[in-house]
Amino acid sequence: MRQNMVETQIEARGISSPKILKAFMNVERHRFVLPRYISKAYDDNPLPIDEGQTISQPYIVAFMTQSLNLKQKDKVLEIGTGSGYQAAILGQLCDSVYTVEIFPKLGKKANDLFIELGYSNIYSKVGDGYEGWSEHAPFDAIIVTCSPTHIPQPLKDQLAEGGRMVIPVGSYPFQNLVLLEKRKGIIREKKILPVRFVPMLDKEGDRY
Numbered sequence: 081m082r083q084n085m086v087e088t089q090i091e092a093r094g095i096s097s098p099k100i101l102k103a104f105m106n107v108e109r110h111r112f113v114l115p116r117y118i119s120k121a122y123d124d125n126p127l128p129i130d131e132g133q134t135i136s137q138p139y140i141v142a143f144m145t146q147s148l149n150l151k152q153k154d155k156v157l158e159i160g161t162g163s164g165y166q167a168a169i170l171g172q173l174c175d176s177v178y179t180v181e182i183f184p185k186l187g188k189k190a191n192d193l194f195i196e197l198g199y200s201n202i203y204s205k206v207g208d209g210y211e212g213w214s215e216h217a218p219f220d221a222i223i224v225t226c227s228p229t230h231i232p233q234p235l236k237d238q239l240a241e242g243g244r245m246v247i248p249v250g251s252y253p254f255q256n257l258v259l260l261e262k263r264k265g266i267i268r269e270k271k272i273l274p275v276r277f278v279p280m281l282d283k284e285g286d287r288y
């Protein structure tokens with residue numbers, strides 16, 4: 081089922097990097113979904129996880145991963161750990177992944193799974209990802225998997241020179257995936273795909 085997902089949902093839609101395809105073959109997506117959705121783990125859509133959140137559609141995970149143009153030495157920040165699946169994919173393709181989740185239940189569950197599966201280059205914490213993770217900045221790449229209405233300034237500040245950030249920006253349900261690049265201290269932005277993500281929330285549960 082995993083091979084079929086890689087071939088028909090990811091490769092057939094234009095993701096051709098052998099390293100990315102291999103990462104999707106390596107990571108067992110069925111370990112990241114709720115038990116009642118195991119038979120749907122390789123389907124072509126997002127699935128519900130705890131706390132009313134979602135694990136993203138495999139193709140979107142692949143598209144966002146590709147847009148970051150990762151190198152093996154890169155340090156990556158993810159905002160919105162959720163199930164941990166995107167972090168697990170990133171961990172196959174770079175040096176280290178720092179991932180932040182606002183719901184303690186999700187953050188703890190994902191961290192337990194990283195340990196169980198031996199993903200030792202993924203570091204996770206529970207907190208408000210709007211603020212990034214300044215102790216470990218700067219990051220070569222930043223991926224945001226929940227949607228704010230604007231790009232958080234702390235994330236721009238924590239992007240390294242030459243770094244890339246991919247983030248869904250807008251008001252639910254209409255958002256655009258925006259790709260940012262920092263060169264000589266200047267950030268350039270471009271919209272790359274219309275998408276639909278869960279909102280970025282603050283600690284009171286309000287949308288950013």
Ligand SMILES: C[S@@+](CC[C@H](N)C(=O)[O-])C[C@H]1O[C@@H](n2cnc3c(N)ncnc32)[C@H](O)[C@@H]1O
Pocket residue numbers: 131133134135136159160161162163164165166167180181182183186207208209210225226277278279280281282
């Ligand atoms: C689409 S889901 C997660 C997808 C996830 N990357 C995966 O692979 O399963 C987005 C996640 O962002 C989280 N989130 C929302 N606002 C957040 C914030 N301010 N800081 C960190 N995480 C947040 C949600 O709780 C949710 O788990």
